[in-house]
């Protein structure tokens with residue numbers, strides 16, 4: 001019997017990706033990103049001023065917060081526990097590093113951008129959806145600032161997108177859903193620029209180990225997925241211009 005994914009996808013196929021821009025009214029940039037059944041609301045807010053360690057440096061800053069809503073998973077989780085969990089801290093730092101990498105902090109000037117990512121529904125890949133959607137919210141917010149004449153050019157170095165790749169039953173699979181994620185022997189998250197340079201690679205063997213040939217295949221799948229995500233980001237942003 002040929003090997004089958006639970007949702008019928010080929011091993012190197014993404015889940016359907018959709019961006020709903022300007023999903024909320026008050027944040028400078030906002031987007032609801034859907035990767036299959038995973039849904040994350042990403043907003044970007046821009047304030048003047050920077051943290052103390054950057055004052056009078058002439059450069060800006062970007063920070064990120066990530067949270068799952070209590071009812072984002074099959075079993076409800078308490079807001080307090082979600083806030084304090086090490087996983088939350090790890091993920092929000094990853095999102096912050098990834099989106100800071102794509103900014104020209106000098107070009108931003110002494111402003112602070114906060115990216116808030118709130119997971120409405122978690123069907124795996126929430127951190128990668130947060131980065132991919134966070135980038136769209138970030139660009140939208142910067143474009144608004146530029147339209148108001150507060151920026152002469154967008155302080156962006158390159159686009160950024162992220163995807164997960166895993167190994168399930170010995171098969172390398174792109175963009176795992178939850179059913180696959182819980183069974184995965186290997187779980188990787190890859191963040192790349194528009195040139196497919198690497199910003200971050202997280203890779204864990206949940207059981208046993210994996211070899212170099214498998215890692216090469218994982219990176220090939222990640223590149224393919226990220227290329228498609230970058231195209232989808234640009235198409236969504238172009239619609240609002």
Ligand code: CDP
Nearest residue numbers: 073074087122123124125126127128178181
């Ligand atoms: O979401 P992502 O794949 O970035 O992170 P993960 O820590 O590998 O979690 C994978 C999935 O497990 C999440 O998307 C949720 O569906 C689920 N999960 C959960 O239900 N409760 C948690 N405390 C953590 C994860």
